[in-house]
Amino acid sequence: MTQNVALFVTCLVDVMRPRIGFATIRALEAAGCTVVVPQGQTCCGQPALNSGDRDHAIALAKQTITALEPYEAIVVPSGSCAGTIRCHYPELFEHDPDWLPRAQAVAEKTFEVMAYLDEVCGWKPEGVSLPATATYHDSCSGLRELGIKAQPRRLLKAIDGLSMAPLAGAETCCGFGGTFCVKYPAISNAIVGEKAAAIQSTGADLLLAGDLGCLMNMAGKLHRDGSKIRAFHAIELIAGMGDGPAIGEEA
Amino acid sequence: MSGFTERADAALADPILKIAVERTAGTSEAKRAIAIDAFPDFEAARTRAAAIKDHVIAHLGPYLEQFEASAIAAGAQVHWAQTADEACAIVIALCKAAGAKSVARSKSMLGEEIGLPHALEEAGIVRVETDLAEHIIQLADERPSHIIWPAMHKTREQVSALFRAKHANPHKEETIAAMAQSARRELRAKMLGADVGISGANFLIADTGAVCTVTNEGNAELSLVPPRVHIVTAGIEKIVPSMPHAIHMLRMLARSATGAALTQYTTFYTGPKRPGDRDGPEEMHIVLVDNGRTKMRDEGLAEMLRCIRCGACMNHCVVFRQIGGHAYGGTYPGPMGAVLTPALDGLAATRDLAHACTLNGKCQEVCPVKIPLPTLLKGWREKSWREGLEPTSMRWGLGLWAFAATRPALYRLGTAIAIRAIRLIGRTGWIASLPFAGGWTKHRDLPKPAARSFMAQYQQEQRK
Ligand code: SF4
Numbered sequence: 001m002t003q004n005v006a007l008f009v010t011c012l013v014d015v016m017r018p019r020i021g022f023a024t025i026r027a028l029e030a031a032g033c034t035v036v037v038p039q040g041q042t043c044c045g046q047p048a049l050n051s052g053d054r055d056h057a058i059a060l061a062k063q064t065i066t067a068l069e070p071y072e073a074i075v076v077p078s079g080s081c082a083g084t085i086r087c088h089y090p091e092l093f094e095h096d097p098d099w100l101p102r103a104q105a106v107a108e109k110t111f112e113v114m115a116y117l118d119e120v121c122g123w124k125p126e127g128v129s130l131p132a133t134a135t136y137h138d139s140c141s142g143l144r145e146l147g148i149k150a151q152p153r154r155l156l157k158a159i160d161g162l163s164m165a166p167l168a169g170a171e172t173c174c175g176f177g178g179t180f181c182v183k184y185p186a187i188s189n190a191i192v193g194e195k196a197a198a199i200q201s202t203g204a205d206l207l208l209a210g211d212l213g214c215l216m217n218m219a220g221k222l223h224r225d226g227s228k229i230r231a232f233h234a235i236e237l238i239a240g241m242g243d244g245p246a247i248g249e250e251a
Numbered sequence: 252m253s254g255f256t257e258r259a260d261a262a263l264a265d266p267i268l269k270i271a272v273e274r275t276a277g278t279s280e281a282k283r284a285i286a287i288d289a290f291p292d293f294e295a296a297r298t299r300a301a302a303i304k305d306h307v308i309a310h311l312g313p314y315l316e317q318f319e320a321s322a323i324a325a326g327a328q329v330h331w332a333q334t335a336d337e338a339c340a341i342v343i344a345l346c347k348a349a350g351a352k353s354v355a356r357s358k359s360m361l362g363e364e365i366g367l368p369h370a371l372e373e374a375g376i377v378r379v380e381t382d383l384a385e386h387i388i389q390l391a392d393e394r395p396s397h398i399i400w401p402a403m404h405k406t407r408e409q410v411s412a413l414f415r416a417k418h419a420n421p422h423k424e425e426t427i428a429a430m431a432q433s434a435r436r437e438l439r440a441k442m443l444g445a446d447v448g449i450s451g452a453n454f455l456i457a458d459t460g461a462v463c464t465v466t467n468e469g470n471a472e473l474s475l476v477p478p479r480v481h482i483v484t485a486g487i488e489k490i491v492p493s494m495p496h497a498i499h500m501l502r503m504l505a506r507s508a509t510g511a512a513l514t515q516y517t518t519f520y521t522g523p524k525r526p527g528d529r530d531g532p533e534e535m536h537i538v539l540v541d542n543g544r545t546k547m548r549d550e551g552l553a554e555m556l557r558c559i560r561c562g563a564c565m566n567h568c569v570v571f572r573q574i575g576g577h578a579y580g581g582t583y584p585g586p587m588g589a590v591l592t593p594a595l596d597g598l599a600a601t602r603d604l605a606h607a608c609t610l611n612g613k614c615q616e617v618c619p620v621k622i623p624l625p626t627l628l629k630g631w632r633e634k635s636w637r638e639g640l641e642p643t644s645m646r647w648g649l650g651l652w653a654f655a656a657t658r659p660a661l662y663r664l665g666t667a668i669a670i671r672a673i674r675l676i677g678r679t680g681w682i683a684s685l686p687f688a689g690g691w692t693k694h695r696d697l698p699k700p701a702a703r704s705f706m707a708q709y710q711q712e713q714r715k
Binding site: 014016041043045049050052053063140141175176178179184186188190191220250 | 256259260263569570573574606607608609610611612613615616629631632633634635636637641645646649650652653655656657659662666669670679680681683688689690691693694695696697698699700701703704705706708709
């Protein structure tokens with residue numbers, strides 16, 4: 001099945017780890033999609049939305065909707081940004097008869113990348129191998145807003161040589177929470193400290209997740225603690241890019 | 252009182268608190284999971300519980316009138332209080348009319364909410380807390396830190412020391428049984444000698460006028476039946492239409508709170524003692540308290556009135572698990588408290604609470620009545636933003652960022668400059684300290700941003 005899909009790259013991936021964007025394109029193309037990157041995009045507006053700044057959230061949502069609505073499907077390498085578009089855009093325009101249908105239309109065709117590959121494309125990575133042990137953290141928005149849990153695991157299972165070590169409390173928040181981690185650094189640190197300890201006790205070489213914000217939080221803490229565990233967005237491994245630099249490693 | 256951040260910092264610095272909270276919340280989390288697994292179609296049961304509450308909240312007036320009429324028919328007297336002060340004044344007047352020198356109280360969060368313990372003290376009425384945890388709190392002169400386990404922040408060792416210091420005839424052995432005996436010796440006589448018994452209500456049953464109370468210690472029965480007068484204080488949202496509804500809610504409550512199928516003691520009080528009854532109070536008074544509830548319903552917090560005070564949201568909250576209940580600064584802690592406290596105490600003084608949440612959604616996932624707690628917290632954030640309560644730095648920062656983000660070309664230029672500036676700081680792939688990002692780099696390293704953004708790289712590739 002060939003699909004024309006638009007990549008919404010997310011502001012964090014754009015600036016901090018473009019590799020995730022390229023991995024997403026690579027995996028989507030391997031699954032038979034044609035990928036375009038609409039130029040009008042910047043950020044989905046989640047920081048404003050979660051800070052209570054509704055006006056700016058609406059302005060960014062309108063910009064994002066306008067940039068993305070011409071495409072058949074929209075794919076996002078982040079459960080929380082995909083969740084914002086899918087679940088919160090329609091709420092934002094609840095009382096706006098002009099924008100509500102547009103928001104709903106975009107919401108319906110927006111997918112988190114791993115859910116899209118697994119559920120819509122029915123695709124699995126072929127010929128990808130990586131001898132390592134990985135553990136997976138279920139980031140909250142993807143898990144609870146979009147039901148992403150089995151999809152990444154199914155895709156990762158198809159990677160040759162990769163074994164998965166279960167993470168105790170995989171569904172427990174890592175304490176990132178967008179601006180939460182900088183507004184309440186001490187509480188956030190206590191939470192991510194426990195998460196880092198749980199990750200270390202899996203004995204895995206790699207930490208995987210589907211959201212760069214959470215990954216930066218957990219990887220940053222692991223690095224501060226002197227851990228050797230390397231962190232990747234799961235799509236990087238799925239796209240066969242797991243042999244490159246991990247988060248925080250120079251290329 | 253210090254602010255939220257200071258209270259949270261103090262809590263984080265207390266290793267004993269951490270152990271105490273973890274013991275109780277951790278155990279209840281595990282037990283709840285087992286109970287829910289064994290519950291056939293818990294999801295459907297949650298949907299029904301939420302629907303029952305929504306229905307009565309939408310028809311509060313008629314159900315309250317029905318309850319009043321049935322309660323009066325059963326021989327009880329019903330009083331109405333708009334505010335916390337009014338509620339306390341009614342209770343004190345009833346105590347005085349009964350000539351009470353001492354009252355036996357069975358734990359109720361509404362009592363805490365309206366400041367009843369303090370009001371009784373001011374009125375010179377001796378208060379005997381009959382719930383073991385409330386008794387501990389009273390001895391320590393503290394406030395509850397959890398709605399189910401008011402003394403959850405205390406370890407067994409701390410409680411033992413407290414009993415030794417304050418009980419007339421304390422325990423000799425360091426066992427839980429001996430400690431419980433010590434409390435029993437201290438409390439039993441006082442309980443039985445009280446002139447008035449005061450309780451809350453878990454449910455008010457509209458068609459029979461019954462008041463339902465659950466406890467794990469049987470202290471409600473002991474403290475409410477012997478006294479001559481029984482006074483109930485209850486929030487108006489506690490109403491359910493009939494007994495089967497109450498039973499459904501009870502099943503949800505017990506499992507969500509402790510993982511038990513049912514609370515140890517569940518009692519329905521319908522009016523005072525009747526001719527021929529062997530025991531029971533001669534007078535029963537029910538004080539129905541609004542204290543902001545109608546306003547909450549009318550101003551976007553109707554869903555919050557579904558709350559049955561099970562505590563599951565706090566037991567599963569990553570923030571609560573780190574800082575405990577006192578840091579929240581109000582009567583109610585955790586996620587439900589973060590929603591309720593601004594409504595009760597005003598947003599200006601409590602705006603931190605809505606922000607001190609990662610919006611991870613776990614509280615909503617476990618709430619037996621499906622309260623969308625994260626959405627309600629975001630509602631407070633929005634109100635706080637609209638009313639200009641957010642710090643200027645935040646408003647400016649977000650404003651500037653949004654100005655750029657809504658202009659893609661400017662945004663790309665801005666990110667390119669920011670990336671360059673930040674990359675100058677990191678010598679390896681990690682940045683250990685970044686000005687303006689101290690909140691991040693104080694506790695964790697920050698990966699260095701890519702040399703060029705995705706958009707810049709992608710565009711260059713397209714041009715090739
Ligand atoms: S909000 Fe829900 S989970 Fe929290 S105490 Fe109330 S009923 Fe229980």
